Amino acid sequence: MLFFVAPAITVAIIGFIFSKVYQGKEKVDKGYAVNYFRLSYRRRMMRTWTSLPISLGAVLVILLFTDYSFITNLILVVFFLALFFGEFYYNYRKWKQEEKAEDL
Template identity: 40%
Template structure:
């Protein structure tokens, strides 16, 4: 495994630390809200807009929870190594 990037600019998602992955995932939430609003305006009478919203948001929230959990485990392991 290569060293994970926690500072500076990194384009590749898989090279980021879990903290940076969490930050990038949280930045995607406003983008998904705008996409969901666009679908709702394009298809106002259909329930497809709501279904698409759930399909878009559910994986992002699962990913955010996973990255948060892994980040906290990673920091706890680093603190154990220090002491």
Template identity: 40%
Template sequence: MNILPYIIPPMIAVLVVSTIMSIIYKDKEKKDKGFVLNYYRLTYRRRFIRTVWAVPIVSLIYIALYRFSDITSNEYKIIGVFFFSLLLLDIGYNYSKWKKNEKK
């Protein structure tokens, strides 16, 4: 089963929407307290916390994918490395930006 047609279009859509949202909220005031659904309205501290909370969710999605999908072992490993690499990069980026903005 070739899963690339199911992965590439959503990834392109996410990148386009993410770019548009980051441009729209670039100079807007960021919130550090209260509930905010939109990720781009959060401070880097809150983005970091939200990303750390995503670790168990991504793990559960990965386990569900393993349990209920019909993909090969190599595809499963590639998807796992991709998911967790993105998660670790996002955690590191948000942490470094949070500490950098905290010094200002």
């Protein structure tokens, strides 16, 4: 269990730090930016969408190379797909809110 919890906590802490560092700074909507937190919500949504093949490949590798039961595999697939589409929807909503705020 520690094998999964420690990396998850580390990623959450680093994500929180980066979000605070880049909060309120100019976001990149055109061109290339490696840092996810420097991107506008539109670009974050596009990056999420383009990561779909990699995400599906990772899920496929998990399914093929683990000895989990069918139910466990199904739960993992549903969990990863929910995370993916949740992130996509969140970035889409924030992009539209940002766009609406600019029009006012």
